[in-house]
Amino acid sequence: MGAIELRNKIIQLINTDNVNYLKDIFEFAEKKKVNSTDPFLKLPKEVQELLNESIKQADRGEVTPHSEIMAEVRNKYNLSI
Template structure:
């Protein structure tokens, strides 16, 4: 079998190290009883079924819903107006 040398490490050694690392990670996951860790891993690898909305604190959900209601009533400020005001305030000194 042909082997590629990389800084005194063969390609096969890298593959074996990679597989060993994966097995160590899987072993730690299997042994874990930490729900927070398991949920983070689930989210990281794309297995999360939940929408982020369900994980937001109640206060944040209420603030978002209030802001949406204000926009629905036409009480919002257009983006272009906000940007113009910010440019005037911070860039034109």
């Protein structure tokens, strides 16, 4: 089934005056649209909150550069990498 044929079938399905049915269809389509375009929204709420907090910390400069972390690891474990 091509896009045009599928679109026409969808139009036939939603060709109604039933407001509740149309609202349900609209909400479903909105959720699908959001979910398919933003992978962040597919993450669990807890993970989203942790990532948002991490971004805030980075914005405030509360980060340690990768080079410093790697130097600490090299020193701690006697690595010459």
